[in-house]
Amino acid sequence: MVRRDARLSLEDRPEPTRRSGQVLLETSAALVGTSADGMVVGGMAIGLIREGAGSLVPGLRAFVHPTTPCRKCHACRGGAEGLCDKAKVRGVDLDGTASTVLVAGRQDVVIVPEGVGDAAALSAAAFHALPIAVFGGMAVPRSPIALVTDIDHDLGLASAHVLAALGWQVIVVGAEPGRRAAAGAAGAAVAVDRSTFPAFSDAVLDVSEGAGAQLLVDTTGVDGVVDEALRGRAARTRLVLLGPGGDPEAGPGVTVERPVPAGATDRAGAIRFVSERGLPDVLVRPEVPVAALDGGSVDDAVDRVVSFGPGEGSPAET
């Protein structure tokens, strides 16, 4: 485990024991950000369940939430656990996740879909930004249709899983047959092969009987892809850009979620709107570099964490 005192240090500690209602995981990746002195650092994490609870059986890979809400207050009982001000934060109120083994309450873990890499799952954009977009930023339409334009990218595939689980009819676009099959298994209604069917918005208009998609999720950052996606949009549509690194207007590696202005027919128009209004802090995340800790690179990863300083979204793995 990695502990923050005046500086970070590596320590050996006895393994924690799992209590009833908890799972014990072998950590494969942990995102290290804000932490308090004396605490094991590490917020959200990915791990393999070694000792399960209920349907969370050994062998499943799970995402560990960085906070544990009280589940008793007004906000929690109303389903707004993100607003709980008694929530315990890993690395600050509790020991964090940068340890080889950790325990977590079964309500604090989410199974990571097959085919989604640790780094993508950890960036948590799909798990956090999408529910925020769907529940916070927009009224869910009567027959919600979402288009996810690149499931060849892990974030895209994760988005398709999340949206299908949230009850959206999901149309995905991807070039790899295996990825399209994975999206289908995850609940996507239609999978389009971009290489043979570049006018993929025709499929959206078909499925929606001309109404279009109310949510567009893009992970490519490529103008032509978003332009084509906008062709199949509904009258009121929100655009979610996940990790379009290096965009000169949106910035590196940001996550953006905004309504598409009525007049926008291309990505430049949609992005300009975002720039004019300013990016909402909650949905803008720093670019996430990933440091692997296997192969004797522990010291190197600790150095990288230290170089980011406290309070920044800097990951390390154990």
Ligand SMILES: [Zn+2]
């Ligand atoms: Zn609460």
